[in-house]
Amino acid sequence: xxxxxxxxxxxxxxxxxxxxxxxxxxxxxxxxxxxxxxxxxxxxxxxxxxxxxxxxxxxxxxxxxxxxxxxxxxxxxxxxxxxxxxxxxxxxxxxxxxxxxxxxxxxxxxxxxxxxxxxxxxxxxxxxxxxxxxxxxxxxxxxxxxxxxxxxxxxxxxxxxxxxxxxxxxxxxxxxxxxxxxxxxxxxxxxxxxxxxxxxxxxxxxxxxxxxxxxxxxxxxxxxxxxxxxxxxxxxxxxxxxxxxxxxxxxxxxxxxxxxxxxxxxxxxxxxxxxxxxxxxxxxxxxxxxxxxxxxxxxxxxxxxxxxxxxxxxxxxxxxxxxxxxxxxxxxxxxxxxxxxxxxxxxxxxxxxxxxxxxxxxxxxxxxxxxxxxxxxxxxxxxxxxxxxxxxxxxxxxxxxxxxxxxxxxxxxxxxxxxxxxxxxxxxxxxxxxxxxxxxxxxxxxxxxxxxxxxxxxxxxxxxxxxxxxxxxxxxxxxxxxxxxxxxxxxxxxxxxxxxxxxxxxxxxxxxxxxxxxxxxxxxxxxxxxxxxxxxxxxxxxxxxxxxxxxxxxxxxxxxxxxxxxxxxxxxxxxxxxxxxxxxxxxxxxxxxxxxxxxxxxxxxxxxxxxxxxxxxxxxxxxxxxxxxxxxxxxxxxxxxxxxxxxxxxxxxxxxxxxxxxxxxxxxxxxxxxxxxxxxxxxxxxxxxxxxxxxxxxxxxxxxxxxxxxxxxxxxxxxxxxxxxxxxxxxxxxxxxxxxxxxxxxxxxxxxxxxxxxxxxxxxxxxxxxxxxxxxxxxxxxxxxxxxxxxxxxxxxxxxxxxxxxxxxxxxxxxxxxxxxxxxxxxxxxxxxxxxxxxxxxxxxxxxxxxxxxxxxxxxxxxxxxxxxxxxxxxxxxxx
RNA sequence: GGGCGCGUAGCUCAGCGGGAGAGCACUCGCUUCACACGCGAGGGGUCGCUGGUUCAAUCCCAGCCGCGCCCA
Numbered sequence: 001x002x003x004x005x006x007x008x009x010x011x012x013x014x015x016x017x018x019x020x021x022x023x024x025x026x027x028x029x030x031x032x033x034x035x036x037x038x039x040x041x042x043x044x045x046x047x048x049x050x051x052x053x054x055x056x057x058x059x060x061x062x063x064x065x066x067x068x069x070x071x072x073x074x075x076x077x078x079x080x081x082x083x084x085x086x087x088x089x090x091x092x093x094x095x096x097x098x099x100x101x102x103x104x105x106x107x108x109x110x111x112x113x114x115x116x117x118x119x120x121x122x123x124x125x126x127x128x129x130x131x132x133x134x135x136x137x138x139x140x141x142x143x144x145x146x147x148x149x150x151x152x153x154x155x156x157x158x159x160x161x162x163x164x165x166x167x168x169x170x171x172x173x174x175x176x177x178x179x180x181x182x183x184x185x186x187x188x189x190x191x192x193x194x195x196x197x198x199x200x201x202x203x204x205x206x207x208x209x210x211x212x213x214x215x216x217x218x219x220x221x222x223x224x225x226x227x228x229x230x231x232x233x234x235x236x237x238x239x240x241x242x243x244x245x246x247x248x249x250x251x252x253x254x255x256x257x258x259x260x261x262x263x264x265x266x267x268x269x270x271x272x273x274x275x276x277x278x279x280x281x282x283x284x285x286x287x288x289x290x291x292x293x294x295x296x297x298x299x300x301x302x303x304x305x306x307x308x309x310x311x312x313x314x315x316x317x318x319x320x321x322x323x324x325x326x327x328x329x330x331x332x333x334x335x336x337x338x339x340x341x342x343x344x345x346x347x348x349x350x351x352x353x354x355x356x357x358x359x360x361x362x363x364x365x366x367x368x369x370x371x372x373x374x375x376x377x378x379x380x381x382x383x384x385x386x387x388x389x390x391x392x393x394x395x396x397x398x399x400x401x402x403x404x405x406x407x408x409x410x411x412x413x414x415x416x417x418x419x420x421x422x423x424x425x426x427x428x429x430x431x432x433x434x435x436x437x438x439x440x441x442x443x444x445x446x447x448x449x450x451x452x453x454x455x456x457x458x459x460x461x462x463x464x465x466x467x468x469x470x471x472x473x474x475x476x477x478x479x480x481x482x483x484x485x486x487x488x489x490x491x492x493x494x495x496x497x498x499x500x501x502x503x504x505x506x507x508x509x510x511x512x513x514x515x516x517x518x519x520x521x522x523x524x525x526x527x528x529x530x531x532x533x534x535x536x537x538x539x540x541x542x543x544x545x546x547x548x549x550x551x552x553x554x555x556x557x558x559x560x561x562x563x564x565x566x567x568x569x570x571x572x573x574x575x576x577x578x579x580x581x582x583x584x585x586x587x588x589x590x591x592x593x594x595x596x597x598x599x600x601x602x603x604x605x606x607x608x609x610x611x612x613x614x615x616x617x618x619x620x621x622x623x624x625x626x627x628x629x630x631x632x633x634x635x636x637x638x639x640x641x642x643x644x645x646x647x648x649x650x651x652x653x654x655x656x657x658x659x660x661x662x663x664x665x666x667x668x669x670x671x672x673x674x675x676x677x678x679x680x681x682x683x684x685x686x687x688x689x690x691x692x693x694x695x696x697x698x699x700x701x702x703x704x705x706x707x708x709x710x711x712x713x714x715x716x717x718x719x720x721x722x723x724x725x726x727x728x729x730x731x732x733x734x735x736x737x738x739x740x741x742x743x744x745x746x747x748x749x750x751x752x753x754x755x756x757x758x759x760x761x762x763x764x765x766x767x768x769x770x771x772x773x774x775x776x777x778x779x780x781x782x783x784x785x786x787x788x789x790x791x792x793x794x795x796x797x798x799x800x801x802x803x804x805x806x807x808x809x810x811x812x813x814x815x816x817x818x819x820x821x822x823x824x825x826x827x828x829x830x831x832x833x834x835x836x837x838x839x840x841x842x843x844x845x846x847x848x849x850x851x852x853x854x855x856x857x858x859x860x861x862x863x864x865x866x867x868x869x870x871x872x873x874x875x876x877x878x879x880x
Numbered sequence: 881g882g883g884c885g886c887g888u889a890g891c892u893c894a895g896c897g898g899g900a901g902a903g904c905a906c907u908c909g910c911u912u913c914a915c916a917c918g919c920g921a922g923g924g925g926u927c928g929c930u931g932g933u934u935c936a937a938u939c940c941c942a943g944c945c946g947c948g949c950c951c952a
Contacts, residue, residue, distance in 0.1 A: 005917080190951085341952085386884065390950075393883070397951095489950085520949090528949095557903085558893080563885085564948090566892065570904060577917040588914035634894070638902070653914080661913095737921095744921040750910055781912090833899080840898085845935030854898055854936095861899070 002590055002700055006583035008547025011696045016130055019695075024068075024711050025135045027075035029474050036072035037482040038064060039463050039512065040136055041495065042144065044083040045118060046090050049128035051521040051529060051567060052488060054539035058555045059518060059633060060486045061134045065688035066628045068135075069714040075479045077466050078136035080125065081144040084410040084455045085179060085347050091117050091409075107408050107450075114409050131540060133548050133691045135710070142466045144458040145411070152465035153411045153458045154427050156506060161415075161425040165363040165505075166403075168415075168423060172282045173402050175355035177300035178348040181406035182359055184454060185399065186494050188352050190341040197267065197338040198323060201331040202228060202245040205253055212237075212245055212256065213333055215267035217340055218277075219326070220318040223250055223306045224295040227273040229284055232258040234269050248331050249322065250307060257288040276356045292356060300353045315353070360404040360413060360451070364501065368395045371500035380500065380510045383631050384561045387489060387517045394493050401498075403454045410452030417447050460498035463511035482512040484631075489517050516631045519564045521555075542572050549690035550576035556689045557637035578641060579693045582686070585649050586679060586697045592660050594676035595702060602677055603718045607667055608771065609659070610674040611725040613652045616643065617681045621715035624685050640686050648682060651733060658774040676701070681715050731765075732772050735806070738799045739780040742808060745822060746797055746815065755784040757796075757807040760871075765804050798823070798875035800868050805875060816879060823876045830869040837862040 019025065027035070038060050043053060060076065068074040091114050092102055102110040126141070142149060160166035173182040198219050201211035212228055225247050230237035237256070244253045261284045262271045275285025276294040285292060297303040302310045302318050310318055326332040343352040372395050374380045375388050382388040404413060416424045416432040422439060424446065426432040437443050458465070467476040481503070485496060496515055503511030522528055529536045542551045553575040558565045602614045620643040627636035652675070659671045679701070683694040687709055698709035739756075748754070756776075758769065769776070769785055776782055788807070795811040797819050837858055840846055847855060 002914090005915085389884070393951080560894065563893075568892070568904090571892075573917075574903065577915095580917050581915065584915035584918085586914085591914065638894075642902085649915085650919090654919095657913090740920060741922085744909070747909085750912075750920080778912095837899085840936080843935060846898095847935080849935045850898075858898080 002583070002587040002697075004587075006547075006580055006693055006696070008549065008579075008692060009544075012131070012133070012548055012692045015692055015695050016133065019135065019708065019710060020130070020138065022708065024708060025076075026137045026139060027479070028073050029478055031073045033071055033073040035075060035478055036064075036067040037075045037479045038077070038484055038486065039466070039482050040076060040078045041485070041487050041491065042079045042081040042142075042459065042462060043125045044086060045080045045122045045143070046083055046086050047080075048124045049132070049539055051537055051539050053125070053128075054132060054551065055518060055521050055555045055559065055565065056486055056488065057129060057132055057134050058552045059516070059559060061132070061691075062552075062556060062628060062633065062636075062688045063484065063486070064135060065691060065710060066625065066714065068710070069684065069687070069712060070625070070716075071713065075140075075475075076134075076136035077140060077142070077462075077479075078126070078129070078134075078138060079142035079144075079462075079466060080122070081455055081459050082410065084405055084407055084452060085181065085183070087114060087117075088407050088409040089179070089347065102408065110408055128540065131543055131548065133552065135691075140466070144455065144462075148468065149458060149461070149465045150411055152461050152469055153453065154414045155470045156461060156502065157414055157453070157457075158425055158427050159506075160362065165366055166425075167361055167363070168358060169361050169400075170356060170358050171361070171400070171402075172276070172279055172354045172356055173359050174343065174345075175298070175300075175353045175357065176345040176348050176350065177298065177353055178350045179345065179407070180298050182355075182357065182402050182404060183345055183347075183352070184402060184456070187346050188343045189346045191344055193340055193342045195338045195340040195342070197336045198326075199268065199333040199335070200248070200272075200326055201333055202248060202272070203331075204240065205244040205246050211331075212240065212270050213268040214270050214272040216272055217338060218319070219322045220302070220315050221274045221277045221295070222247070222272060222322065223302065223310065223318075224274045224276050224293045225250075225252075225254055225272045226275060226285065226291040226293055227254050227288060228256045228270055229259040229262040229273050229288070230256060230270050231260065231262040231264045234262070234264040236264075237270060248329055249325055255288075255290070257284075257290070259284050259288055277354055279354055282354070294356050296353060296355065298355075300351075359402045360415075360453075361400040362403055362457075364398045364401040367501035367505055368398050368497070370504035371395060371497065374500065374504065374510050380512065381514050383514055383516045387492065387515070390489070391492055391497065395497060401454075403457050404449075404451040405454055406451055408452065410455065411458060413449040413451050413453060415449040417449070418444055456494055456498055459495055460502040461506075463499055463503055464507050469506070480507060481510050484514040484516055485512040486516045486518065488520060490520075492517070514631075518559055521565045521567050537567055537569075542569070546572045546576040547579060547692070549579050549693050552691075553578065553637060553641075553689050556633045557641070559633040561631070578645065579690060581645055581649060582682070582690075582693060583697065585644070585653060586701060588653060589675050589679050590701060592656075592672060592675075594672040594679070596676045596680060597673050600673050600677055602674070603720050605670055605674055607670060608725045608728050609652070609655050609775075610670055611720075611722040612729040613648070613674060613678050614720045615722040615726060616647055617678045617685075618715065618717045618720045620647075621681055621685045621717070625714060628688065637689055640682075640689065644682050644686070648678065651729075652678070654779055655775050658778040662774055683709060684712055684715055687712075728768055728771075731768060731802070732775065735801050736776060736780045738801060739776075739782065739806070739808065742797045742799055742822075743781070746810060746818065748810065750781070753781050753783045754808055754810070755786070756780075756782045757786050757788045757809065759788055759790070759805045759807060761787060761804040765802070796878075798878070800826075800871040800875065803867070805871050820876065820879055823872055823879070827869055827872045827876070830865050830872065834862065834865050834869065837865065 040060065064074050064076045095101060105113060157166060174185065174188050176183050195217050197215045197217055199213050199215050200222065201213055204210040204212060214228060216222060228245055230241065240256045241258045243256050245256060247254050261280060262269060273281045273284050273290060275281050275290050276292040277296065293305055295302055295305045296315065300315045302313050304311060310321065313321065323332065344350065345352050372392065375391060382391065414425060414427060418424065418436050418440065424432040424435045426435055432446055436446055463482055464476060464480050467473060467479055469476055487496065499511045503509065520528065539551060550572050554572045605611055605614055620639055623639045624636045627639060656671050656675055660668050662668060683698050687694040691710060695709045698705065766787065773785060776785065795809060795814050797808045797810055797814060799806040841858055841862060
């Protein structure tokens, strides 16, 4: 016997253990079933579950559970990435609490500390994923720093290097002066700021009193200026090109060069060039052969290349001092306010410095070619499709990818340097040593590169490294490429694009066929959730309060393509109510002894009621399945919800009551069997979205089940369509609804039972009324139904239902005026529709050009409306 | 400045060439033997604005207004 209400807290964790222990989450590489693969985007090892995770993993689990039920061999590959910078920061912060730094330990000991931390504190999110009901193949869980995955990283690095696609170069990179490492463009956040434009006068050498005015937003970098650029066609400066100006303070002569980069419209038209500290200037410097002078150190303090008085000074302090000095020298022309954007490191929160260093780069432009083609010709498909534009935009303008990081936690770069700086990139120290010996003709001492690789470098290999690559495992052959990658748009560049690059290059095929990009979860007001705003909703709190199924259903129902999700608790509450509703429907079935008899054949049920509900549930299951396959999650949720509540509970179970309580034992038995069978289909259909309550009911309703619901088959039904039964039940629902409306409107006491008189009913209607006499009686509170030829002129309410007029004698309660108004209002409603349709049907263009079936449909509708209006008018006449 | 997206019922959002929908909220009525986390009945929308294409436009196209995001 089911409890009165469903209590998620007592059910969820118990069921999850049962599932996990039974091994149903796992894939079956030996099976003959077609595989279905989703590579779980590995969450950060420092992470804990937030609402975005809850959404993305719910959707992935819906897909996996659905396809598992359809009989596919599903692999949902779980794991996490080592999050180089973030993890190192966490561990360093812990050390700082003890007053220590990583340097107190040294590299190896520090890395051991990180592993210790991982063993203790990592894996939080994996526990939380279990609370969410996620069903990945846990025994196959991987970590990007695993031995196998690390081997893949080394192999890829070495291979790319030998192919000339990985190289060492001295370029400007985004330098984080706090973390002391390079970071990628994607880890730089551009923030708007109210800056200034300072205009400095640089004296022209050999021409006393002549100055070139240059504008700058970063005065401190002027110490590294090695040129002044003007536009080649800017006549104001033509004669200066080739001449020299003297850099103030430093007193360095620097050339005036002509370059398109200088914009004659902007500022003075002349621009100072600091190739070592600005990305644009770097390019200008390269084109014009300017010197590169680095004036900042790793902390972004001025270094030994700056005049002595500024050395060691912080960049912001230096800015102030230099402006003061220029003013003292009489070389500050003016200062203007200048709105601009300033780059910040997204981890450290400090201003990023373009800094000249030796780093490892991947030739991303070359690797991007195949992925671009794959999206162009549809081998990889973005859903929704417009995201391919974003993808193309980035991939077609891609810059070399800086993959080296100056931190300790990560995959150490497999490059060794000889005494003269010759680089040996090999998969092991032994191989490097051998290569060096061959190179030098004798054994030499090598030193290994101290840098590690960008975390995204290893993440990019995830779709095949987790399957055992570079070994040719059966899993690799079977589960690559994956079917779909599910993720948020913010990760398209970081990860999706890079997996595609590596997948094509090393596997020769797309890593996944579909990329489903889902929404961002925002707060109720539509604001991005963030810790600093304090508007974060913790999914685990919602799970505690309303149950996992309610949260999952909410996220699924709100996951419409192309729109962000505004999370509101009332919505979750609403779907908690839905779970309760389902629970109570099951309870009702149980109380009435509903069970599926062995050998039950849904296609063989006889009563209209049962044929109708069987057809409807089959239709619902098909629609839900199609919606999930099309990534229309909200539609899947909505269809399942509406059928369960508005069709099964509101109508079918209500209709079943009089049958259960009636005298026709055969009908009651068939309806019990059908109810139980339909309820089972509902559980199956809802299971991918609400796994817990459905599994619990599945187990509780019968003790003869062969397995878990999660391993049950998705409804794959014989032809059970029954259009005649559907038409009949629609009619019945319409009749009952109409009677209830009149009762409510006429203020008939709910308990009062009425007699019904039916006029002008045709044979079909008479037969239907006869069949469903008991159902109408219970649901519309009607005692007797009689057919009459004429109606009493007054004291009645009248309803037109198709060809028939239904008369409700309400002698004591009827308000004739109200009834007259009600009928007149209905007539007016018909009039409006009739006018619209008549106009349309009078239009020759419409008759000539619209498809015949549209014209026919409109004619039919007009005829129906006119007939109904006639009967309503007759009813009015009868009242007088 | 470039790109993308969004303006549909009080709120949150589906729909997207031929009869305007859902959930929540709201109003009225119900201790109806599964469920008040419920049942029944309602009210509420020139589908942002202006043009165009079409027999037909909430839906397609253009422009405008407002909002959001990404990139420079």
